[in-house]
Structure formats: structure tokens, C-alpha cells
Amino acid sequence: MGLSAKYDSILWKDTVGGDSRIHQGLCPGGWHIMNAYEWKNYTSKGGLALSSKVNWWPVNMSGANLLGLSVLFQMKTYKENWKLATFFLPTEEDGKKMYRVTVNDSYVTQNAAAIKHHNWFYVRCVRDY
Numbered sequence: 670m671g672l673s674a675k676y677d678s679i680l681w682k683d684t685v686g687g688d689s690r691i692h693q694g695l696c697p698g699g700w701h702i703m704n705a706y707e708w709k710n711y712t713s714k715g716g717l718a719l720s721s722k723v724n725w726w727p728v729n730m731s732g733a734n735l736l737g738l739s740v741l742f743q744m745k746t747y748k749e750n751w752k753l754a755t756f757f758l759p760t761e762e763d764g765k766k767m768y769r770v771t772v773n774d775s776y777v778t779q780n781a782a783a784i785k786h787h788n789w790f791y792v793r794c795v796r797d798y
Contacts, residue, residue, distance in 0.1 A: 692759035696794035702759040703793040705779060708770045755790040 688705035696702055758768040758779070766781040769790055 688760075690759055691797070694759060695792065699797050700794040701797055702757070703795045705758050705760065705768065705770070707795060708756075708758070708777075708779065756793050757790045 688709070690704050691701050692704070693700070694702045753771065753773050755769050755771045758770060760768045762768070762781055765784060767784050768779065768781050771778050771780070
């Protein structure tokens with residue numbers, strides 16, 4: 670398109686904002702950080718079964734919901750499972766808060782949290798559409 674190299678990795682949807690923002694972030698080319706809109710689709714209705722399967726209990730060894738999403742919980746130690754996984758969303762609020770999705774063995778929730786230097790959460794990359 671004749672654009673400077675500094676613009677070649679920016680998607681037009683990067684500027685849209687909101688739940689449907691597409692942002693590559695640290696994901697490889699052709700992939701982006703899963704946004705709030707995508708999380709809502711994968712964790713509601715068809716994705717409702719995620720919380721009961723995410724930990725791969727003997728009842729269901731597939732570890733995925735009806736839409737194919739699976740999540741492994743973070744481990745406090747090798748044998749102690751927190752039954753929780755938290756992911757960043759590609760959105761922030763006034764530079765002081767960031768948005769996250771928390772998946773537990775019984776619920777999925779989205780909320781804002783204060784940005785702190787010691788916070789660490791996962792980033793889920795999904796293929797561009």
C-alpha cells in the first residue's frame with residue numbers, strides 16, 4: 670500500500686476499540702490477542718460447559734467446550750491446583766486499569782483490575798478472521 674514500515678503491522682480494527690478490538694500485540698503474524706467479544710462468544714451458551722471440562726476431571730477427558738475452547742488452570746505447585754486461569758484483554762482503562770477474563774472451575778468472568786508491576790496473566794492468541 671506504499672505505507673511506511675512502521676505501519677505495516679497495524680490493522681484498521683486496532684483503532685476501533687471496545688470489545689471487538691483486534692490487536693496483534695505479541696502474537697505472531699496472522700494472529701491476534703483474543704478480545705472480549707471472542708471470549709463472550711466462547712464462554713456463553715455454546716461455551717457454557719467450559720467450566721466443567723476445563724480441569725479434565727474423569728467425567729470428561731476432552732477438556733474443551735462445544736466450541737472447542739479449552740483452558741488449563743495455573744498451578745501453585747506441581748500438586749496444588751488453584752483452579753483458575755486469568756487472561757489479558759487487548760483493552761485498558763485510562764492507563765491505570767486493564768481488562769481481564771478469569772476462568773474458574775465454576776464460572777467465567779470479565780472485569781477490570783488495577784495495573785501493577787507484579788501482575789502477570791496469560792495472553793491467548795487466536796487466528797485472524
